[in-house]
Amino acid sequence: MGKGRLEAFSDGVLAIIITIMVLELKVPHGSELSDLRPLLPVFAGYLLSFVYIGIYWNNHHHLLQAAHHISGRVLWANMHLLFWLSLVPFVTAWMGEHPGSQAPVIVYGVVLLGAGLAYHWLTTALIGVHEKGSTLEQAIGRDGKGWLSLLLYVAGIGASFLNVWLSVLLYTAVAVLWFVPDTRIEGRLGKGG
Amino acid sequence: MGKGRLEAFSDGVLAIIITIMVLELKVPHGSELSDLRPLLPVFAGYLLSFVYIGIYWNNHHHLLQAAHHISGRVLWANMHLLFWLSLVPFVTAWMGEHPGSQAPVIVYGVVLLGAGLAYHWLTTALIGVHEKGSTLEQAIGRDGKGWLSLLLYVAGIGASFLNVWLSVLLYTAVAVLWFVPDTRIEGRLGKGG
Amino acid sequence: MGKGRLEAFSDGVLAIIITIMVLELKVPHGSELSDLRPLLPVFAGYLLSFVYIGIYWNNHHHLLQAAHHISGRVLWANMHLLFWLSLVPFVTAWMGEHPGSQAPVIVYGVVLLGAGLAYHWLTTALIGVHEKGSTLEQAIGRDGKGWLSLLLYVAGIGASFLNVWLSVLLYTAVAVLWFVPDTRIEGRLGKGG
Amino acid sequence: MGKGRLEAFSDGVLAIIITIMVLELKVPHGSELSDLRPLLPVFAGYLLSFVYIGIYWNNHHHLLQAAHHISGRVLWANMHLLFWLSLVPFVTAWMGEHPGSQAPVIVYGVVLLGAGLAYHWLTTALIGVHEKGSTLEQAIGRDGKGWLSLLLYVAGIGASFLNVWLSVLLYTAVAVLWFVPDTRIEGRLGKGG
Numbered sequence: 175m176g177k178g179r180l181e182a183f184s185d186g187v188l189a190i191i192i193t194i195m196v197l198e199l200k201v202p203h204g205s206e207l208s209d210l211r212p213l214l215p216v217f218a219g220y221l222l223s224f225v226y227i228g229i230y231w232n233n234h235h236h237l238l239q240a241a242h243h244i245s246g247r248v249l250w251a252n253m254h255l256l257f258w259l260s261l262v263p264f265v266t267a268w269m270g271e272h273p274g275s276q277a278p279v280i281v282y283g284v285v286l287l288g289a290g291l292a293y294h295w296l297t298t299a300l301i302g303v304h305e306k307g308s309t310l311e312q313a314i315g316r317d318g319k320g321w322l323s324l325l326l327y328v329a330g331i332g333a334s335f336l337n338v339w340l341s342v343l344l345y346t347a348v349a350v351l352w353f354v355p356d357t358r359i360e361g362r363l364g365k366g367g
Numbered sequence: 368m369g370k371g372r373l374e375a376f377s378d379g380v381l382a383i384i385i386t387i388m389v390l391e392l393k394v395p396h397g398s399e400l401s402d403l404r405p406l407l408p409v410f411a412g413y414l415l416s417f418v419y420i421g422i423y424w425n426n427h428h429h430l431l432q433a434a435h436h437i438s439g440r441v442l443w444a445n446m447h448l449l450f451w452l453s454l455v456p457f458v459t460a461w462m463g464e465h466p467g468s469q470a471p472v473i474v475y476g477v478v479l480l481g482a483g484l485a486y487h488w489l490t491t492a493l494i495g496v497h498e499k500g501s502t503l504e505q506a507i508g509r510d511g512k513g514w515l516s517l518l519l520y521v522a523g524i525g526a527s528f529l530n531v532w533l534s535v536l537l538y539t540a541v542a543v544l545w546f547v548p549d550t551r552i553e554g555r556l557g558k559g560g
Numbered sequence: 561m562g563k564g565r566l567e568a569f570s571d572g573v574l575a576i577i578i579t580i581m582v583l584e585l586k587v588p589h590g591s592e593l594s595d596l597r598p599l600l601p602v603f604a605g606y607l608l609s610f611v612y613i614g615i616y617w618n619n620h621h622h623l624l625q626a627a628h629h630i631s632g633r634v635l636w637a638n639m640h641l642l643f644w645l646s647l648v649p650f651v652t653a654w655m656g657e658h659p660g661s662q663a664p665v666i667v668y669g670v671v672l673l674g675a676g677l678a679y680h681w682l683t684t685a686l687i688g689v690h691e692k693g694s695t696l697e698q699a700i701g702r703d704g705k706g707w708l709s710l711l712l713y714v715a716g717i718g719a720s721f722l723n724v725w726l727s728v729l730l731y732t733a734v735a736v737l738w739f740v741p742d743t744r745i746e747g748r749l750g751k752g753g
Numbered sequence: 754m755g756k757g758r759l760e761a762f763s764d765g766v767l768a769i770i771i772t773i774m775v776l777e778l779k780v781p782h783g784s785e786l787s788d789l790r791p792l793l794p795v796f797a798g799y800l801l802s803f804v805y806i807g808i809y810w811n812n813h814h815h816l817l818q819a820a821h822h823i824s825g826r827v828l829w830a831n832m833h834l835l836f837w838l839s840l841v842p843f844v845t846a847w848m849g850e851h852p853g854s855q856a857p858v859i860v861y862g863v864v865l866l867g868a869g870l871a872y873h874w875l876t877t878a879l880i881g882v883h884e885k886g887s888t889l890e891q892a893i894g895r896d897g898k899g900w901l902s903l904l905l906y907v908a909g910i911g912a913s914f915l916n917v918w919l920s921v922l923l924y925t926a927v928a929v930l931w932f933v934p935d936t937r938i939e940g941r942l943g944k945g946g
Contacts, residue, residue, distance in 0.1 A: 176432065179374055179378060179428050179431075180428075182374070182375060182378045183378045183381065183382055183424060186378055186379050186381075186382030186383070187382045187385060187386055189382075190382060190383055190386040190387075191386060194386065194387070194390065198394075246425070249425050249428070250421070250425075250546070253417075253421040253424075253425075256385075257414075257417055260385070260386055260389045260417075261389065261392075263389065263390075264389060264392045264394065267394045268394050268395065268398075271394060271398075272398035275398035277398055277399050277400045277402075277403075278398060280400070281400075281403070
């Protein structure tokens, strides 16, 4: 089964998710620079989520590049990932409109956690359709960065009971962690040809 | 006539349909977890429709993979399918905002039925442009699963006069039925090379 | 210059245009079948515009298939066509919300006329980058159907001063005229190989 | 690393940006031609921004065509460009709803400046992954047009303190400047093969 349409469909969904988030930046009624001030938390949330979707697109791009074939299970693992990511605009808007509130920060973390687990399952499903010791499997390795991210999401959710800004800091830390694209695969692909 | 752009355009439309549905999840005014409770029926509807669009994308992907060429009639059969699917966000939102009401459940069923028939016609149009006994024709076979789905949609529409939740159960049953991608085509493609 | 991205970008824009039109079908507040009745004119307009965008996509698909290369001028001629088509959701919604009013019917006709002229210029620009007597040029020929459409749009705009439903009838006639994909190109491509 | 998905994702995002801008053209409540008059500034802003996004798509198309490979840094430089462009619908709407106000004109200029700088960085990142003296590097050359644009954006922002229409004129001048696609690359590609 070819991976072309899986990539095209995922590109489409991710492009839409990343773009409709900007619709939450509601045009202010006033025309002064100061009228943009109430939008700052929404804008900050947009920036963080834009980087997150960008990271997922980058990693998805690297992951699929290392894959040679897919399966029905991979299609659904991918759809499951897109489901979680499709909730990002909703939670971003909720968090942006209630800066400092705990519940949106928790739900934001849960959605990131869901997406993180979904990505992990997609990786596992992809490795499963390749031979043992494939470039893909070697490239992913033990996936320490993936596990650390999941841990930081859980920590972020827990931290919201102390201070919601600590949660936001932890979520941002994961984004920084992944900002550099997945050099594991890039390296392997470079070596392997 | 190449099938590349047919796939690309369909991917685009399906990606947008599946993503704009999430816009119906209106950000709540409050910032408590309990403020999300009224959204639960909308969310459940979103989940069901997401799986439905996912199923259509998966099956479309398998169907077109088995096809070698298309025709003007296939282009319109495909457009017709996309038309019915484009109504899914509307009926999902209507059903989600009126949980337990009969009319939205009926209209949801009618849209699913329309999409199901349109998919059947697309299949027929595709088989029509291939030689007799093609991989595609063999793979589709008698299409028992397709006919059963149409029957279940009709049953679901009828059941709404007894109990709308029975209808929702029947619609969900069809989704479960198709959750596994179309192994008929996958099998044939695997065997045929 | 490759035509791949021109096709991909146009597919994306047309997919979005055709899909966001459905957002004008606002979910009714009531939950009765009769609550859908006020939506009927909007729905009828959606259907007509869906078919129109479908026709443009089909013809664009045929046109580009016959083209072998493009130019900067073609890129802008294409962008110009997309601009007019991007106005279709707006005029569709305006017409749907004011059934029987003259101004929306006129503006709808003007947008169709603009798109029709833009398509004609795109065709001319494409023929211009191909050698004389190319498959593309022969396939387009004298483009009687194209000119007839432009005439019917003008007639439709004029007819609105007598009866707006006559205008709608004329616009629908053009859609029916083009419903069959451009067999000129399909025929030539089939013969030419 | 292949450039196919980078192009596809960018096409998707740009197609959505260019299309959702039309959603700011809110359907008027009245049904007279005169009811469209208040929309004129919004429409003018839409037209300008449509041309801008069209220019970016054209230049992006030319730039990537001259590129043979990409890198993780290029992926992020591209994402950074898309981020600035994703803000165009917001600032276009703000400016269109407050014609003659200074703040929206300044912010519009800042977003154009951000996008212009991001495009410059993308160019630099792309040249960085190609060998010295590549077609790409020669084609870009000293990029006088790029620098002039940045200068005009800054001038436009400054001019808003005198007269906002002077700013709009300067922004429009940049659009006119780029309307012709990047003939530098087209020329080189034509010569180089």
